[in-house]
Structures are given as structure tokens and as C-alpha cells.
Amino acid sequence: MSVRRLYNASLMGALALLVHLCMVDLAICSSNFTDQLALLSFKSSIKNDPNNVLSNWTKETNFCGWAGVLCSRHRQRVTSLHLRNMGLGGNISPHVGNLSFLQLLDLRNNSFFGHLTDEIGHLRHLKTLYLFHNMLEGNIPLGLHHCQRLEVISLEGNKFSGRIPKELNTLPSLRILALGQNELVGTIPPSFGNISSLEEFGLNANHIYGNVPTGLAQLPNLKIINLVFNYLTGPIPPTIFNKSSTAEIDLTSNAFSGNLPTNNGLFLPNLEVLLLDHNQLTRNIPSSLSNSFKLTANSSCQLVYWTNTKTFRQSKTPRTCIYLKIN
Ligand SMILES: *[C@@H]1O[C@H](CO)[C@@H](O)[C@H](O)[C@H]1NC(C)=O
Ligand SMILES: *[C@@H]1O[C@H](CO)[C@@H](O)[C@H](O)[C@H]1NC(C)=O
Ligand SMILES: *[C@@H]1O[C@H](CO)[C@@H](O)[C@H](O)[C@H]1NC(C)=O
Ligand SMILES: *[C@@H]1O[C@H](CO)[C@@H](O)[C@H](O)[C@H]1NC(C)=O
Ligand SMILES: *[C@@H]1O[C@H](CO)[C@@H](O)[C@H](O)[C@H]1NC(C)=O
Ligand SMILES: *[C@@H]1O[C@H](CO)[C@@H](O)[C@H](O)[C@H]1NC(C)=O
Ligand SMILES: *[C@@H]1O[C@H](CO)[C@@H](O)[C@H](O)[C@H]1NC(C)=O
Numbered sequence: 001m002s003v004r005r006l007y008n009a010s011l012m013g014a015l016a017l018l019v020h021l022c023m024v025d026l027a028i029c030s031s032n033f034t035d036q037l038a039l040l041s042f043k044s045s046i047k048n049d050p051n052n053v054l055s056n057w058t059k060e061t062n063f064c065g066w067a068g069v070l071c072s073r074h075r076q077r078v079t080s081l082h083l084r085n086m087g088l089g090g091n092i093s094p095h096v097g098n099l100s101f102l103q104l105l106d107l108r109n110n111s112f113f114g115h116l117t118d119e120i121g122h123l124r125h126l127k128t129l130y131l132f133h134n135m136l137e138g139n140i141p142l143g144l145h146h147c148q149r150l151e152v153i154s155l156e157g158n159k160f161s162g163r164i165p166k167e168l169n170t171l172p173s174l175r176i177l178a179l180g181q182n183e184l185v186g187t188i189p190p191s192f193g194n195i196s197s198l199e200e201f202g203l204n205a206n207h208i209y210g211n212v213p214t215g216l217a218q219l220p221n222l223k224i225i226n227l228v229f230n231y232l233t234g235p236i237p238p239t240i241f242n243k244s245s246t247a248e249i250d251l252t253s254n255a256f257s258g259n260l261p262t263n264n265g266l267f268l269p270n271l272e273v274l275l276l277d278h279n280q281l282t283r284n285i286p287s288s289l290s291n292s293f294k295l296t297a298n299s300s301c302q303l304v305y306w307t308n309t310k311t312f313r314q315s316k317t318p319r320t321c322i323y324l325k326i327n
Helices: 003-024 032-044 094-098 118-122 142-146 166-170 190-194 214-218 287-292
Strands: 046-048 069-071 078-082 104-106 111-115 128-130 135-138 152-154 159-162 176-178 183-186 200-202 207-210 224-226 231-234 248-250 255-258 273-275 294-298 303-307
Touching: 032 046, 032 078, 032 094, 094 118, 118 142, 142 166, 166 190, 190 214
Parallel strands: 078 104, 104 128, 111 135, 128 152, 135 159, 152 176, 159 183, 176 200, 183 207, 200 224, 207 231, 224 248, 231 255, 248 273
Antiparallel strands: 069 078, 294 303
């Protein structure tokens, strides 16, 4: 092989590698032009914009100045989309997945519908995903677990169905997983027992059955667990009542059975809210719990309210009070 042919061959090789890399990771080869294209396509799949929020999303101006768009200063790449409470209706274009530097996607409280497609998984820089209070349906895309920097996934109040992707357990920084008020079925993936960063887990008002995985209850940083209105059964894993991180446990309206732990299995120094009513629990409230809580009878709702005097906060809506009614 001549030197020249060798040179050509290696050049071709390098080119092929580059093309390959571009296909694998758009971020390496994309430009701010890709971002513009992605945003325009996002706009074009919006059918309803009652407040004309997107009226200045036009090619005539730099997209970094468009309403709701934030860019990185140097590279002029889109880092956040802030479009909450805008009354926007339409699909979320799969082209959003081309915003390679996006860190925050906030579309909460709009009327987005249709599926959230797997392209969302291309957003390798995504940290915060707020899609709550829309009308999105279909499965929670499996691809989400490719967004390894995710800290917040907030999808509550949509119509997501299917199972909870067990692969979300690979997200090393996930702090908040809020999936409440959807139409999810199946069980809580036992794999979630190793999301050690998890602080808030909300799955209220879905169709989830089975047990609460022991691993989940043991997570060292878990502060809030809300599983209200599901079909969960079995005993409540006792470790959940023996953790200084725990602030709020809401397991109302399931089919939990068995006993609450005895006094020496209770260590909840930071507890603010504990709701266990409408289950099939048998044991009475352990005295260590009733001693540390101030009891208030609420005749109008026929429930007993327990208030942790230490951390009672007036501001926290009706949930400031704790009610326990065991059978
Ligand atoms: C992309 O960035 C370059 C350099 O910062 C800038 O000149 C150009 O206008 C940008 N293109 C778009 C479509 O905004
Ligand atoms: C687009 O609209 C937003 C919100 O009204 C405004 O802050 C921004 O300056 C506008 N951008 C351009 C390029 O007109
Ligand atoms: C939701 O958005 C609408 C405007 O589309 C606004 O009127 C309403 O206050 C928002 N709701 C919340 C809870 O922010
Ligand atoms: C952007 O994403 C769409 C859909 O995911 C894809 O078909 C298209 O090739 C991408 N465009 C660019 C310019 O990257
Ligand atoms: C949990 O375990 C799975 C499988 O062993 C692993 O792939 C994942 O990275 C782990 N997650 C965390 C947050 O450590
Ligand atoms: C409660 O937790 C502490 C600290 O992790 C542990 O030493 C203790 O054995 C636990 N008690 C019960 C009854 O599980
Ligand atoms: C009693 O319960 C009702 C109904 O749940 C609630 O609206 C009210 O605020 C409660 N009163 C007190 C003093 O907590």
C-alpha cells in the first residue's frame, strides 16, 4: 500500500468515525442551528397558544431571545425552556431531543397531549423535567434513564399509563420522582431500592398493587413518600418508621395490613405528616408516637388529627395536620 493510499484510508476512517460519533451523540456535532431547528419544530407542533407566547419565536431574531428560552452565554446553546402556565396545547415534538445542552424543561400546567417520545432520552444534560399537570398519555419513555444527570422527574397529573420503568434506578442523582395522579399499573419496581439519592417519591392515585419494596423504605435520604390511593398490600416495611430522614409518610387508602412497629422500632425525629387511614392495619398507635404528637379531635371529618408540635408548620395547607385512624 502506498503512503498516499494509507493516508486516504486513514482519512476515510476518521471521517467514518466522526459520522458514527455524530449519530451516537448529537452533542458532539450539533450546532446552535440545530437548536433553532428543534425550537421551530417544537413551536410547529403546538396547536394552541392563547397568549401568543410563541409569537416572537421567528427566524428573524436570535432564538436565545425568544420567550421562555435561555441559552449558555458562550456557546449560544439552549439550556432551559421555561414555558409553565402558558395555556399551550399540542404535542411535545420529538425534536426537543435535539436540544443537546438542555438542562431544564419546564412545561408544567399546560395542555400538552399525546405521547412523550423516547427522543427525550437524548437529553444527556437534562437535570430537571417538569411536565406535571398536562394531558400526556402512553408509557413513561424508557429512554428517560439515558438522561443520567436527571435530578427531578415530575410527571404527576397526566394520563401516563403502563408500568413504571424499573430502569429509572440507574439515575445516580435522582432526588424527586413524582408520578402521582396518572394511570400507571403494576408494582413498584424493587430495583428502586438502590436510588440512594432519592428524597421524594410520589405515586399517589394510580393503580399500583403489590408490596412496598423493603429497599425503597430503607433509602437513607427519603423524606417524603406518598402512595395514597393505590392497591398496595402487605405490611408496611418497618424500616420506614425508623429513619431520621423521614418527614412525610402518606399511605392512606390502600390495603396495607399487619402491625405498626412497637415503640423501639420507632425513630422519626423529623416527622411532620403521617397518614395511614383507610387501610387494614391492626395494632394501635404505639405510645411513643402518641406521646410525641399532640392529639386533636376533628369532629367534622371524624378523624383524629395528630400534630407534631416540634415541626408543625401552619403554612403547609390542610396537610399540616397528621391524622391517624386505624380501623
Ligand atoms: C450561532 O452562533 C454563532 C456564533 O455565536 C452566531 O453568530 C449565530 O448567529 C448563531 N446562530 C443562530 C441560528 O442563532
Ligand atoms: C420575546 O418575548 C419575551 C416575552 O414577552 C421578551 O422577554 C423577549 O425580549 C422577546 N424577544 C424578542 C427577540 O423580541
Ligand atoms: C395554570 O395556568 C393557568 C394559565 O394557563 C393559570 O391561570 C393558572 O393559575 C395556573 N395554575 C397554577 C396552579 O399555577
Ligand atoms: C432532530 O430530531 C428529529 C426527530 O427526533 C430527527 O428526525 C432529525 O434528524 C433531527 N434533526 C437534526 C437537525 O438534528
Ligand atoms: C442500581 O443497580 C443497578 C443494577 O445493579 C445499577 O445499574 C445502577 O447503576 C444502580 N443505581 C444506583 C443509583 O446506584
Ligand atoms: C432502627 O435503626 C437503628 C439505626 O439504623 C438500628 O440500629 C435499629 O436496630 C433499628 N431498630 C429496629 C427495631 O429496626
Ligand atoms: C377538620 O376536617 C375538615 C375536613 O377534612 C377540615 O376542612 C378542617 O380544616 C379540619 N379542622 C381542623 C381544626 O383541623
